[in-house]
Amino acid sequence: MGSSIVVSDANFAAEVVQKSYEKPVLVDFFAQWCGPCQMLKPVLEKLTQEYDFVLAKVDIDQNPELASTYGIEGVPDVRVVSHGELSNGFVGMLPEAEIRDLLAQLGLKSELELGLEAVREAIAANNPAQAKQQFDQLFQKYPEDRKLILEAAKFLLSLNQLEPAQKMLATIQEHEKGYFAEAQAIKAMIQFQQETDNPVIESELDQQFSNASKLALEQNYEAALQGFLAIVGKDRKYKNDGARKAMIAIFDLLGDDHPLTKDYRKQLMLTLY
Structure with a gap:
């Protein structure tokens, strides 16, 4: 350019x-x-x-x-x-x-940033075919770019293409600070999707966890955090500490500075200790 x-x-x-x-x-x-x-x-x-x-x-x-x-x-x-x-x-x-x-x-945007803006516009216009075409073009030039991989994984998640999304996220390793936490958060969203798609409802907590997972997928994060926090308060060991891990995943997704992260991290600590 x-x-x-x-x-x-x-x-x-x-x-x-x-x-x-x-x-x-x-x-x-x-x-x-x-x-x-x-x-x-x-x-x-x-x-x-x-x-x-x-x-x-x-x-x-x-x-x-x-x-x-x-x-x-x-x-x-x-x-x-x-x-x-x-x-x-x-x-x-x-x-x-x-x-x-x-x-x-200086007000400059990279070709990749401009391409991702075009992708987001296509997604907002409910045109997944155009978004996929944009992604394909970007991957030809930036096949290893972590931001691109994360955006593509979120796009695949929105299409309920969970397996290819997981494969993409698996390429991001723990030492890649700044990217790994977000990759883990998207993996959690995939788990929320799987929980919503194939719910196993055998108890009240199962229903609550399924409902909170659905709220997280709908990006109603406050309600989702309330739901998971209630489960932590009732049974910390439920789903192998799954409710607490789900909250941490949402914190990673929102970022440390988000008001919901700050608020519910405190509430989680109070509930645990």
Whole structure:
């Protein structure tokens, strides 16, 4: 989506300043002898394939005037130019996730993010065939992307295609922080679906668990948490501590900062202890 160019004193005005009126320009001041510069280079090049910005590369040894004009004291030094105005970006090697945050602050979205937005629009329009087509296209380019896998698993769950959803989620391992918890939450939603599809009602608690599972699938999370909490209060060992685990799965799905997570986590602790 973006582009990468080599910039010098001769073309800086045309390729950086003028281009910045069309799209953001990241100016990478680097040196051939700089180790961190060489590590940063492929990361920035990769991001130009996903985001619509210009990467302008300036070798400070070949362009000392530019380095002096912009006060470059250490490399790598990445500056941002937008609408002709230059501002600080970052100095030194920065993790890819933090560079993505910087791009987001510039109002840029990756090709994957735009694709997922199109998927969500198709799902909202009740057009699963179009959503599937969008997913197929995205997986051709980003087959290992964890966000894409999680979105696709949720989509398959909505279609009640539980086995392929489980296979997708199985590729996300416990060490993948930030993704594993959500994968576990979706697995729990699959279990809720299975509980709803094939309920075994032999007791009042069975009925309550089935009802709470259905509420969770309907995204009525507060009512679902109330139902599971009531079961914990009556029988902690029910379904091998299943009600407490179900609540934790909903916490993972909502996130630690969600008001329901904060409220019901406290209520769960009070009920348990």
